[in-house]
Amino acid sequence: MSDWDGWSGEQDQRGRRDDGYGRGSGRAEPEGAQRMRHVQRPGPGPQASRQPQQPPQPQQPPRRPAQPPAGPAYVPPQQDGSYNGAGGYDSGYNTGQVYGGGQPPGGPRGRGPGGPARPAGPAPDWRKRLKIGSIVLVSGLLVTGIGTYFWADSNVRREVDLSKVIERPKEGDCTTYLIVGSDSREGMSAEDKKKLHTGSAEGKRTDSMMILAKCSSGNTMISLPRDSDVEIPSFVGSESGKKFAGTGKRTKLNAAYADDGPELLVRTVEFNTGLRIDHYAEIGFAGFANIVDALGGVELNIEKGFKDDKSGADFKEGTQTLNGEQSLAYVRTRYAFAESDLQRTKNQQKFLSALASQAATPTTILNPFTLYPVLGAGLDTLIVDKDMSLWDMGSMFFAMKGISGGDGVSMNMPISGQRGGNLVWDKAKVQQLVQQIQKDEKVTVRGN
Numbered sequence: 001m002s003d004w005d006g007w008s009g010e011q012d013q014r015g016r017r018d019d020g021y022g023r024g025s026g027r028a029e030p031e032g033a034q035r036m037r038h039v040q041r042p043g044p045g046p047q048a049s050r051q052p053q054q055p056p057q058p059q060q061p062p063r064r065p066a067q068p069p070a071g072p073a074y075v076p077p078q079q080d081g082s083y084n085g086a087g088g089y090d091s092g093y094n095t096g097q098v099y100g101g102g103q104p105p106g107g108p109r110g111r112g113p114g115g116p117a118r119p120a121g122p123a124p125d126w127r128k129r130l131k132i133g134s135i136v137l138v139s140g141l142l143v144t145g146i147g148t149y150f151w152a153d154s155n156v157r158r159e160v161d162l163s164k165v166i167e168r169p170k171e172g173d174c175t176t177y178l179i180v181g182s183d184s185r186e187g188m189s190a191e192d193k194k195k196l197h198t199g200s201a202e203g204k205r206t207d208s209m210m211i212l213a214k215c216s217s218g219n220t221m222i223s224l225p226r227d228s229d230v231e232i233p234s235f236v237g238s239e240s241g242k243k244f245a246g247t248g249k250r251t252k253l254n255a256a257y258a259d260d261g262p263e264l265l266v267r268t269v270e271f272n273t274g275l276r277i278d279h280y281a282e283i284g285f286a287g288f289a290n291i292v293d294a295l296g297g298v299e300l301n302i303e304k305g306f307k308d309d310k311s312g313a314d315f316k317e318g319t320q321t322l323n324g325e326q327s328l329a330y331v332r333t334r335y336a337f338a339e340s341d342l343q344r345t346k347n348q349q350k351f352l353s354a355l356a357s358q359a360a361t362p363t364t365i366l367n368p369f370t371l372y373p374v375l376g377a378g379l380d381t382l383i384v385d386k387d388m389s390l391w392d393m394g395s396m397f398f399a400m401k402g403i404s405g406g407d408g409v410s411m412n413m414p415i416s417g418q419r420g421g422n423l424v425w426d427k428a429k430v431q432q433l434v435q436q437i438q439k440d441e442k443v444t445v446r447g448n
Helices: 044-050 127-153 190-195 253-274 285-293 326-334 341-361 367-381 390-404 427-438
Strands: 157-160 175-182 206-214 219-223 229-233 251-252 281-283 299-303 306-308 314-317 319-322 383-385 408-412 414-418 422-425
Touching: 127 367, 127 390, 157 253, 175 253, 175 390, 190 285, 206 253, 206 326, 206 341, 206 390, 219 341, 219 390, 229 253, 229 422, 251 422, 253 281, 281 285, 281 390, 285 326, 285 341, 285 367, 299 326, 299 341, 314 326, 319 326, 326 341, 341 390, 341 408, 390 408, 422 427
Parallel strands: 157 383, 175 281, 219 408
Antiparallel strands: 175 206, 206 219, 229 251, 281 383, 299 319, 306 314, 414 422
């Protein structure tokens, strides 16, 4: 029998009893209070338990005091970290906080010491960062390179107009340069002239001349002695525009430059060789010395020591680094040698190849602390033709560098004898040499 007094269960159609447990009563009205026999009310005696029960009185809500009790201010659970975000409170078991036992070091999970909650984010993408950094670096180098190009290009002295040269030979397969070293004292102080042993002569003359042929079959550098015996042909004056007829006069090659400058010199070289000159480049004393100093000197192996009071040369045998003053003395010395002009042209070729080899390197080109001083020193005194670009100048330097590295031929113009103290070229060898260059063939001719 049930312990519940007054319990009245009902049966469904199948005779099963529905006690309403867990589902509530199915009656239309709520059940009254029920008495359990095993629970006794306390009282003075047995009669007290049989007294009628009073209906329960509704409980009154507690009155809120007029003033809040003293103590810490109330903080909502969403702010004090106890709210777990899923409709309940964090008991502290997951964080080590049990019944006010304190928080783990550093504050609640996901919160820095004394700071706001820090949401967990994805790990940094280092590939993306590296890619962005590479793009920024390349863009910076590109902008710097473009700026340097336009700065240098705007400072090039394009003063020689080869369109004034008449009756020119046909174009060949190689690119040819006429490289001239002049004794111009332009921009030099009296102290500079004394230091570099240049003298104080007015005007300018050619101190060295050479043809550089840049060919796919190999590069060739040919020195033209200043005492070469040549014929001055008909020409158009660079300043007057007047045509001067040729008289058959023969003279030293450097006289052509002295008579009417670079244009007549190009015309004379083309007439006497039959080789077309594509570009012209000239540098003076001061620019030459400044370029060497900007590079920090040029290392050179001097096979035999020599001394020359006129040029200021005083060299010992062996490998050494020459500064600007020493370099100029080295390429200008002629009286210290038996074959004065021929030996000097050999020294000039050797030095220019070494200079180009050191200038046309990544150490110089990619280092702005070296590149800008070198460009600044060279562009101040370097004079080129109107059609010569920076790319052409770069090709010229790299061609000279290739020769010093063994990729090409370096020689003097073939000489067959002398006439009145001037050096006479070997016409047959000169003709063969020119044909090989025009057809971009390997040069087999050798000079003095």
